[in-house]
Every structure is written in C-alpha cells, then in structure tokens.
Amino acid sequence: MDIVVSHVSKRFVQKQVIKDVTFAIPAGEICCLLGPSGSGKTTLIRLMIGAIPADQGTIEIGGVQIPNMNMLEKIGFMPQNDALYDDLSAEANLRFFGGLYHMEKVKLEKRINEVLAMVDLKEHEKKLVKNFSGGMKKRLSLAVAILHSPEILFLDEPTAGIDPVLRRKIWEQFQDIKNAGTTIIVSTHVMDEVTECDKAALIYNGSLIEYDSVTNLLQKTQNGRVEELFFSASSNSMGGASQ
Numbered sequence: 475m476d477i478v479v480s481h482v483s484k485r486f487v488q489k490q491v492i493k494d495v496t497f498a499i500p501a502g503e504i505c506c507l508l509g510p511s512g513s514g515k516t517t518l519i520r521l522m523i524g525a526i527p528a529d530q531g532t533i534e535i536g537g538v539q540i541p542n543m544n545m546l547e548k549i550g551f552m553p554q555n556d557a558l559y560d561d562l563s564a565e566a567n568l569r570f571f572g573g574l575y576h577m578e579k580v581k582l583e584k585r586i587n588e589v590l591a592m593v594d595l596k597e598h599e600k601k602l603v604k605n606f607s608g609g610m611k612k613r614l615s616l617a618v619a620i621l622h623s624p625e626i627l628f629l630d631e632p633t634a635g636i637d638p639v640l641r642r643k644i645w646e647q648f649q650d651i652k653n654a655g656t657t658i659i660v661s662t663h664v665m666d667e668v669t670e671c672d673k674a675a676l677i678y679n680g681s682l683i684e685y686d687s688v689t690n691l692l693q694k695t696q697n698g699r700v701e702e703l704f705f706s707a708s709s710n711s712m713g714g715a716s717q
C-alpha cells in the first residue's frame with residue numbers, strides 16, 4: 475500500500491512541529507525519515523499511523539484516509555521506547571499483543587514461533603523481559619510489531635543504543651521483511667543507515683528539506699555523505715534568520 479502525505483502540518487501549543495510536509499512512499503520500499511533530534515520524526519510517524527490528528531493536510535494509506543480504525547491491523551508500529559511488559563516472558567508478551575490483534579489461537583502460536591525465530595530469541599522465549607538486555611528488548615519489540623504480518627511497518631529509531639554488530643543483524647531482518655513485501659518507514663538519526671533504504675526523507679526543524687531515492691540524494695553531495703545536505707539546510711536557515 476502506498477502512503478501519501480499531503481501538506482501536513484502539526485502544532486503543539488506554541489510550537490509548529492511539522493510544517494507543510496508532502497511526500498509519497500511507494501508500496502514495498504524502505505523509506506527512512508532522517509533528521510536531528512527534535513526535528514519531528516516521531517511526530518510524523520504518529521501522524522502517519524493515525525495516533526494524533528494533523529492540523530492541516532491529509533494522510534492516505536492505500537487510498538484510505540488516516541486515522542482509520544480498520545487500518546490498524548494492517549499497520550505494525552515499533553515505538554522508540556519499548557512498550558513491553560517486564561514481568562511477562564517473551565512469549566507471554568507476544569501472546570498478549572496477539573490477543574489485542576484478535577489473532578486466532580492456533581495461528582497465533584505458530585506465528586509466535588516464527589517471529590521469535592526471526593529475531594533470534596527462540597531460546598529465550600520463557601525468560602522474563604525484565605532480565606533481557608536492551609538489544610533483546612529491541613528485537614522483541616520488533617517481533618511484536620510484525621506479529622500480525624502487517625503490510626506497513628513503522629519503526630521509530632529501532633537501532634538507537636544498539637551496538638554495530640546487532641545493528642547489522644537488525645537491518646538484515648528489515649531487508650528480509652521488505653523482501654516479503656512489507657513497506658517500511660524507519661526513523662533514525664544515524665546518517666549511515668540511509669544506505670540501507672530505497673528512499674530518504676530529510677526532516678529539519680519540522681520541514682521536509684529533501685525527499686528522493688538514496689542514490690539521487692547521495693549524488694547531490696560532494697563527498698557522498700548525507701550530512702552535507704543538513705549542513706546546507708542549517709546554514710540557509712541561519713542565513714534567513716539573520717536577514
């Protein structure tokens with residue numbers, strides 16, 4: 475399912491957090507939302523999944539305007555802070571979330587085994603989450619997000635605080651999920667992760683400063699590093715402020 479974001483703006487009290495953002499993500503691609511801390515990535519994801527309403531503009535997923543309750547079962551969401559139950563085991567967490575998705579029991583048990591194997595946690599399925607490392611929690615959160623086989627997966631800073639080896643493994647899992655036909659939107663401020671994605675949306679101060687294929691974006695730089703595009707955006711905005 476394509477995602478079409480048209481002229482979306484969002485304000486929290488005094489602050490305009492998202493400013494007239496327009497872009498479209500084709501089905502089956504990995505698109506990263508790239509931007510410094512506080513630029514508006516999480517807010518944009520919350521708008522796209524329908525958790526908060528836009529002040530202006532529209533968001534459509536597969537032609538259906540968001541928010542829409544029926545879309546929830548087609549969407550997977552991995553929040554920035556793990557939303558897991560510490561006093562439950564890994565498999566009990568998955569059983570709980572499967573219940574929320576109204577998954578049929580036999581199908582759920584089969585899928586729990588599948589997702590635990592995918593994120594390499596099968597041998598830890600009985601362990602309480604409070605005894606998990608940060609990386610294990612991230613992988614279990616990913617398992618929760620893909621449990622109901624969503625068509626679109628939103629991942630908010632899924633590799634934050636993860637060491638490079640595990641980060642590599644997690645990205646391999648994202649590529650496998652994409653190859654199975656899922657559209658993935660992933661936010662990050664790790665600039666190197668852009669090369670893992672098909673498209674990148676560069677968010678700066680709530681505005682979309684660039685949106686293109688990663689190949690095209692990197693061609694716009696002089697040394698092949700996407701940071702350059704942020705440097706020019708920040709010097710432009712500072713120039714504007716001093717005028």
Ligand SMILES: Nc1ncnc2c1ncn2[C@@H]1O[C@H](COP(=O)(O)OP(=O)(O)OP(=O)(O)O)[C@@H](O)[C@H]1O
Pocket residue numbers: 486487489491509510511512513514515516517518554663
């Ligand atoms: N519910 C809220 N109420 C008021 N301000 C908010 C709220 N949510 C976010 N903000 C503000 O909106 C701005 C963008 O926040 P957001 O979390 O979307 O950025 P981000 O790019 O995801 O940052 P990070 O990479 O640090 O997670 C920040 O200035 C933040 O303080």
